[in-house]
Amino acid sequence: MTNANVIKSVCVVGSGPSGLAAAKTLLHDAPAGTKYNVTIFDSQPRVGGLWPVEKTDEAGLVHPAMIANQSRHTMRFSDFAWSDDAPQIPRAFQVGGYLESYRQRYCQEATLRLACRVEKADLVSDSSNKPGYTWHVRTQSKENGAEEHTFDYLVIASGYFGEPAFPANFEHTKYEIPVVHSSKYRDLEQLLGDPKGKSGKILVVGGQFSGVEIAGTIATHVSDAINAPGPRRNDFIDQNSQKSKFSVHHLVQRPTWILPLVTASTPADPAPCFLPMDLNSQNLSNRPPGPLVNTQGHISVDTAKLVNSYFHNLLKTDQSEFSPQLTVQQSDYDNQPFLGISDTYIDHVRSSAISISKGKLESISGNIANLAQSKEQIDDIAAVVLATGFKASASLSFLPDEIQQKLSVAPNDLNNTVALAFHSTHHPDVPNLGFVGFYRSPYWGAIEMQARLVTALFSYGGPLSPTLPAKLAESLKNDNSIERVLSLRSDPRASQFPMGDYAWLSQEFGSALEIERVPSLGKMPILPPKNLEMNILTAARYPGQILDEARRRENEKNLSRTEEVVTAGITQGRFVARAVFRSLLGEWKLDRELVSKRTEQPTGRFTGTATFSLRNGTPHGREEEFAKIEQEGGDHGFEYLYVENGEFVDQAKGLKFNATRRYIWRYNEKKDKLSVWFVKTDEDRTADYLFHEIDFISPNEGGKEEDGWKAIGSHLCIEDMYNVQYMFSFNSVNLREWKLGYSVNGPKKDYRIDGVYRR
Incomplete structure (x- = not known):
């Protein structure tokens, strides 16, 4: 273990959920006798990462008014509760507000350097006579210009959303019509400019989470423009038909199951009970008894059939009633399922506010979109929104080439960008480098677990240290995360979210760190058809091992709030x-x-x-x-x-x-x-x-x-x-x-x- 008389310094890159969780864990959850000085750098002028902290903050990658696709029970940490009057499913700016409150509660001891970008981080031999290496970090800020810093450890918490990803040949091309990435869309006026004299289709490209969300959002904005009170928006309404001059056209490559934010806990019932989608999906009573098995990564044909059937039974439809283009046919069940989440998308499709085409965008000529491997075109396009994901490699650009090679960085693989050990936390060849939140999945409980594991590795001398606790050493020895990531890069049956099994990840981290999942505080409702008591997984089910009384109360508040909401949904008709x-x-x-x-x-x-x-x-x-x-x-x-x-x-x-x-x-x-x-x-x-x-x-x-x-x-x-x-x-x-x-x-x-x- 680290010498109790020595305080080690840590550089944390990023002040979003991952960076704040990393800083808090290093400051408050390190093993006894271990102390850290933590400095957080972020290129943005505020904390929150993706999540804006104000309604008016529109400079980031997420619109402040965007509705999160998880409830507040999932988007929180184990020992910090949302305010009682916060919405069950918050807007983006409210998530940012939670993170700022979390920073004020737990990260006051950290040095916070905002509007300060990490330009370079080099691993150099320690100048003292002690064996080992330190990180020399160069930063750039408007206030202080270029600065040099030295740290014992480096934690990369800048996440998978490093920069918008564009299809080949689209990033630097100029077009006659507006072409923007979905992360930059804010409203119709900003997209179209002055809409007077314009009309046509707003083409959304990309059929996964962001494509479904942004198509539903734009269709809602169009509906609002023509149905809001006040003077008629003649710039949006055709005077002859009195209908909108703009429509949404969604280009997708494969069928996708569309879930609303609140789903039925008893879907076969004409009077079903409802809960936020993530609470229903994380009911452990629906999974086989015994140790959990990973359901993500490589998806076999049998698994694909099982999960596609699950979504069909959950929704009680193959989606053909909304549009033939939305149908998930029985012949599609052999393929790995894909999922989108939106409260508005599917009924906008039914009402023809959104039309769908299947294909891959090849080029844009004037106001016409040309599809690859076919002569099909989509004409009369007024603007294009590219919902084509993000490049995580930008979050690693400050690392030297030799370190990137050790990490097997693949810039063009949006899901498996970097090959890291034990569920994307570290690489054994670079023991003083840790990662938190560097995976494409929405669960904050996994972020918290990653922060705990990185803190443990730093505190016990690294992943190869002989002083590691026996259970942690055994878990690292049996881990195959690096091999798994490398194999998934060329796997045509890779899942939509290769690290998306939150319950299994929590189990694996809990076992390695010897953190037991605590039971519910009280009796939970019983659900048919299994007639088992509900067992909802949230981050609060895995509390930290070092809790003072205040943190323990926060943890119990989290547990009780989830149980109250679940009970109200099942027994009182809430939602x-x-x-x-x-x-x-x-x-x-x-x-x-x-x-x-x-x-x-x-x-x-x-x-x-x-x-x-x-x-x-x-x-x-x-x-x-x-x-x-x-x-x-x-x-x-x-x-x-x-x-x-x-x-x-x-x-x-x-x-x-x-x-x-x-x-x-x-x-x-x-x-x-x-x-x-x-x-x-x-x-x-x-x-x-x-x-x-x-x-x-x-x-x-x-x-x-x-x-x-x-x-x-x-x-x-x-x-x-x-x-x-x-x-x-x-x-x-x-x-x-x-x-x-x-x-x-x-x-x-x-x-x-x-x-x-x-x-």
Whole structure:
């Protein structure tokens, strides 16, 4: 072990989740008697890495308003809890805010050098008589210019998102139309410039996570531009058709399963329970008993069939109902599954706001995209967004060539850029070099485990030291991570995320470091069909070995918050309102019957369509609440402009006439509640005042029925009482149909309306 009287110096490159976790672990979790001076360098003027810390910070690679694809239960560390009022699924700027709070709590002892880029790091022989090497690091900053530093250890925590990756021949070519990387997209105006006189397709290239996310985002921005209140955006709306002049065209190479952010825990139930997607996916009770086996890396045909069948059973669809181009056919099941996550993408496809082509982009000529190995073209393109990933090799560019060769750096391999030992933490030939977060996967618990292992290796003298604890030495001896990475580079059956099995990684790190997974604090819900108690994995299940009372309380708070949310989702119907709201997007067939007990009022049937058009949340009718959210730096969320059009037939009088109706539907994430608002008569896209809130009936009170979820609402209009009843019937995550009934009673009104909405 390191001499207790010697304090070693460590350079940490990067102040995102990985860099902060590395610094915190070195400062607070090193073995007894080991001390480190930690200096963190980051080229950006703030911490957070990918994650902006302010709503207005748009200089990074992630839009501040982007919704994370994991819940706050996954995007946190074991001993630091989110604030109680934070959203379950945060925006990017809220994630950055969490990281800044984490830095303030745990990294105050570190020297933080922001807006300071590491230009070069050389491994040189120690100038003292002691054996070993030190790192000479050269940095560049506007404030201090070039500086030289010497450190005992170097931790690279600058991550896989070093720089945007462009297809060959696309990076430095000039085009007649805008061509940008997805990481630089912010809004339509920034992409298109002045849209006046322009029209056409916004082509999104790339069918994995970022492609699905950005296509859904742009389609939402287009929908907002034409459906927002206020003056009509004539620069976005065709005056003849009154439809958008811009559409999204998505170019993909293979079928992809699309999951929403909240998935069904009981997908076979017409009234399913819902939880954030990551909590459902990390239910260890769904995995075989005994030690976990790695499910990622090389995907055999049998494994591919099993996982593709799992996604089909989870979604209860092959996705053909949304578009033939989205269909994952049975013949595709032999191939390794690919996944995308978006709340909006799949229903934007169904509503034709997004169209899909299969192929590979070869070139762009004028406003035409040419596809490789075919004569197919996509014409009338207004702009191109390249969702083609990131190059991790840029995060290693400051290392000397001989070190890069030892690490087998492959700049053009986006998944397996560098060959490192024990799950991307180190290389035995460079013992004073560590890596944290250098893998393409979203789990912060694995980052924390990597930081613990790197700290242990530094503290015990390196990966080949005879003083390593026996269990750690044995784990390193049996590790084949380097060979595995090298083999995956040429493996046509490599998985989408080669290190994506978070549960298995946690098990392997826990075993090597002798950190046991702690049980749940209380009794968890039991789920069919296995009828096993849920066993949700989060970073808090692997607390550190050196916890003071404050950290222990934070860890227990993390555990209890997850258990509370899971219990509420399974037993109280939490997230049902969110699932309904997400699934309303697009057009529905509407059949409504009106029966009046008064002869002066009509009795008849309405048939037509109801369309839910997504847009950003607006303040109208809720100005005070909106201002408070703005003041607290919160999220205004989304809302729908609801428009129904059709024909009403008065059966008693034999009359027919066209009818239309408009509302605003809103979802309040903090309250987990839907509400319906009247629209102003003179501004047909502006909310006026509240019609009613939708209250889902608790399962214990009969809200969960064989046909779906029941909900109610009410509204007193002068002397007339509207009693509203809903029934929402799901096919897993998607609404299959829903029913809406009103009974209206008052001095001059006595009628009932019953409507059925179907896709």
